[in-house]
Every structure is written in structure tokens, then in C-alpha cells.
Amino acid sequence: MRPTRKEAEEAVRTLISWAGDSPNREGLKETPSRVVKAFEEYFSGYETDPANYLAKTFEEVAGYDEIVLLRDIRFESHCEHHLAPIIGVVHVAYLPNKRVVGISKLARVVEIFAKRLQIQEKMTAEIANTIDRILQPQGVIVVIEANHHCMTSRGINKPGSSMITCQVTGLLKSDNNLRKEIMSMIQSKSSSIR
Numbered sequence: 001m002r003p004t005r006k007e008a009e010e011a012v013r014t015l016i017s018w019a020g021d022s023p024n025r026e027g028l029k030e031t032p033s034r035v036v037k038a039f040e041e042y043f044s045g046y047e048t049d050p051a052n053y054l055a056k057t058f059e060e061v062a063g064y065d066e067i068v069l070l071r072d073i074r075f076e077s078h079c080e081h082h083l084a085p086i087i088g089v090v091h092v093a094y095l096p097n098k099r100v101v102g103i104s105k106l107a108r109v110v111e112i113f114a115k116r117l118q119i120q121e122k123m124t125a126e127i128a129n130t131i132d133r134i135l136q137p138q139g140v141i142v143v144i145e146a147n148h149h150c151m152t153s154r155g156i157n158k159p160g161s162s163m164i165t166c167q168v169t170g171l172l173k174s175d176n177n178l179r180k181e182i183m184s185m186i187q188s189k190s191s192s193i194r
Contacts, residue, residue: 008039044115045113048112053109053112054134057135061098065095076114077116086150092109094140096138097135097138106131128140139178143183143186145162145164
């Protein structure tokens with residue numbers, strides 16, 4: 001059963017006390033309310049089904065049957081082990097099967113999964129598998145590059161390190177040439193769009 005807002009705020013007060021400060025101190029009196037409000041934003045992805053954003057597709061594509069790639073979708077998530085931030089970018093590519101989806105919908109799917117407690121590997125698979133299941137393209141590739149604050153600002157303290165994960169489905173899993181082409185497009189940072 002989900003705790004009430006009051007119970008959540010009391011839990012924050014307990015953590016402030018546990019850290020060694022007073023939740024009644026002037027600068028901390030409103031902190032429990034602020035933290036709970038921030039959590040509502042950080043974890044808003046539990047309230048939405050990502051499939052809803054992929055339901056509307058477009059079949060009038062004038063015969064377009066090549067790769068669709070949306071690159072550098074910035075995201076912020078939180079690791080399920082320490083509640084520390086995970087910040088990075090997601091690249092989503094798919095090979096259409098007679099229909100496409102609005103590109104903002106791909107970014108919304110990323111956002112929904114990012115706004116949940118996560119590990120990067122699971123998030124990568126969830127995004128790819130959802131797009132594959134709903135759009136039924138010939139194949140999907142999702143690549144995530146991220147910095148994990150559970151590693152960069154605590155524990156081993158290795159700032160500057162990043163993690164890359166990749167999930168591939170369908171034809172793109174078996175067609176090495178297409179897969180290489182997409183990876184090359186993802187890695188190519190030269191663009192006149194700024």
C-alpha cells in the first residue's frame with residue numbers, strides 16, 4: 001500500500017535526524033515537503049504507460065523504409081540501489097515496417113522509463129522492447145550512454161567514467177551491415193544543426 005504524503009514527509013524528517021541535523025531547524029522545516037514534491041517529479045514515470053504514446057502511427061510515408069534515428073535524447077534517472085542520479089543520453093533507432101511514429105513520442109517513452117527507479121541495463125531493454133512490441137518495426141536499437149553518481153560521487157569516486165548499454169531486436173540483431181550503419185550514425189557527431 002502506498003504511504004500517504006504525510007508519512008513520506010515524516011520519513012524525510014527521520015532521515016534528516018539520522019544524518020545528524022534537526023528537521024525543525026529554520027532552513028530544513030520545508031525540506032520534507034520539497035523532497036516529496038521532487039520525488040513526485042523524479043518518479044512520475046510510474047503513472048504513465050509508455051505504450052499510450054506509441055499507439056498513434058503514420059502510414060503515409062511515401063515508401064520510406066530506411067533507418068529512423070533519434071539521437072542524443074538527454075535523460076535524468078535515479079539508480080535503484082542508492083537513489084543517486086543517472087544522467088546521460090539515449091539514442092533510439094528503428095527500421096520501420098510500413099509505419100512510423102512521431103519522434104517526440106520516442107523521447108516520451110525514454111522519459112517515462114527514466115522517471116522510474118532504474119538500472120541502465122533494464123532501462124535500455126525496456127525502451128527497446130516497448131518500441132518493438134508496439135510499433136512492430138523490422139528492428140530496434142537503443143543505446144544509452146550515462147554517468148552514474150552512485151559511482152562518480154560516492155563509493156569508488158571515479159568521476160568522468162560512463163557506461164554504455166545497447167539492446168537490439170529483430171532484423172537489426174542479425175544484419176551486421178545495418179547494425180554497423182546505425183552505430184556509425186549514432187557516433188557521428190558532425191551536424192550543421194545547432
